[in-house]
Amino acid sequence: MTTSSSERGVSLGMPQPPAPDYPADVRRRLERDAREIIARYPDSRSALLPLLHLVQSEEGYVSRTGMRFCAEMLGLTTAEVTAVATFYTMYRRRPGGDYQVGVCTNTLCAVMGGDAIFEALQEHLGVGNGETTDDGKVTLEHIECNAACDYAPVVMVNWEFFDNQTPADAKRLVDDLRAGRPVTPTRGAPLCTFRETARILAGFPDERPGAVEAGGSAGPASLVGLRLAKGEAAPARVVHPREGGPHGEPHDGPVHQPSPTEHLSSHDAPQDTSASDPAHPAGPVAEEGE
Ligand code: FES
Numbered sequence: 001m002t003t004s005s006s007e008r009g010v011s012l013g014m015p016q017p018p019a020p021d022y023p024a025d026v027r028r029r030l031e032r033d034a035r036e037i038i039a040r041y042p043d044s045r046s047a048l049l050p051l052l053h054l055v056q057s058e059e060g061y062v063s064r065t066g067m068r069f070c071a072e073m074l075g076l077t078t079a080e081v082t083a084v085a086t087f088y089t090m091y092r093r094r095p096g097g098d099y100q101v102g103v104c105t106n107t108l109c110a111v112m113g114g115d116a117i118f119e120a121l122q123e124h125l126g127v128g129n130g131e132t133t134d135d136g137k138v139t140l141e142h143i144e145c146n147a148a149c150d151y152a153p154v155v156m157v158n159w160e161f162f163d164n165q166t167p168a169d170a171k172r173l174v175d176d177l178r179a180g181r182p183v184t185p186t187r188g189a190p191l192c193t194f195r196e197t198a199r200i201l202a203g204f205p206d207e208r209p210g211a212v213e214a215g216g217s218a219g220p221a222s223l224v225g226l227r228l229a230k231g232e233a234a235p236a237r238v239v240h241p242r243e244g245g246p247h248g249e250p251h252d253g254p255v256h257q258p259s260p261t262e263h264l265s266s267h268d269a270p271q272d273t274s275a276s277d278p279a280h281p282a283g284p285v286a287e288e289g290e
Contacts, residue, residue, distance in 0.1 A: 019064035019078075027069070030058060034073045037203055044074050048084055050202045052091050057198035061092035089143075090159070090201075097132040098193040099177045102143035102156040103170070109145070113166060114153035118142060120167035125174060137178045150221040151186070158197040160185035160216065188216025 038047045055066030067081045103118040132139040151163030163186040189211035
């Protein structure tokens with residue numbers, strides 16, 4: 001006896017009708033922007049990533065209409081555009097909030113409190129992973145390592161870093177975002193909305209006053225290895241107590257407030273490496289291939 005695909009719960013997937021086009025005025029505006037982006041590249045298809053950010057800045061996500069637009073502008077198939085848009089997690093595939101709040105729950109951040117932060121935000125916001133608050137302000141998601149492990153646990157909002165977070169910090173952060181209060185990340189200029197961020201990522205100038213000067217690059221703790229490799233002296237080990245305990249509980253005693261130039265990780269690894277710990281010298285270094 002055979003069973004049909006529907007009986008097995010398998011969808012064979014009917015072909016979808018072509019995506020609708022943008023309204024004429026939107027299309028004209030986007031074409032102008034897209035041509036500017038494409039002109040930066042010797043091969044037009046290289047412009048696909050910024051073009052996906054451009055369409056994301058229009059609708060807040062990469063819609064089927066946006067993918068059709070990219071394909072038409074670049075002479076690609078929609079299948080080729082879809083393959084790229086679905087590969088990179090910075091492209092949203094459905095509408096989301098003004099602020100994409102990502103909690104790093106990769107191994108290091110998770111054990112340093114990332115899991116506790118994610119749980120606290122789920123409960124505080126009443127949404128799960130990939131869901132958006134009713135007011136359309138905040139979309140919450142798990143994110144993978146953002147190469148800022150020395151500031152774990154890290155929260156990102158519209159790809160800007162909030163270092164050394166606690167559940168209490170993160171709850172305050174989303175409350176501020178939902179209330180429309182200005183929010184400044186640990187490194188960089190005050191936040192703008194997801195759509196505004198997408199336009200900057202498409203390669204258009206960041207016109208917010210002071211935004212470029214504010215920087216937003218890697219913090220000193222992330223650059224220690226680079227400085228050592230360049231022959232500079234190792235910085236003094238600095239341990240900053242957090243504002244609260246790992247679960248946001250208040251500290252006993254005064255809290256050290258680091259100056260901007262002193263902003264090292266709050267949990268720099270103790271320097272008990274072979275170089276700094278004579279009791280545990282390194283063995284002979286093996287050559288590659290030995
Ligand atoms: S594990 Fe979270 S930034 Fe690396």
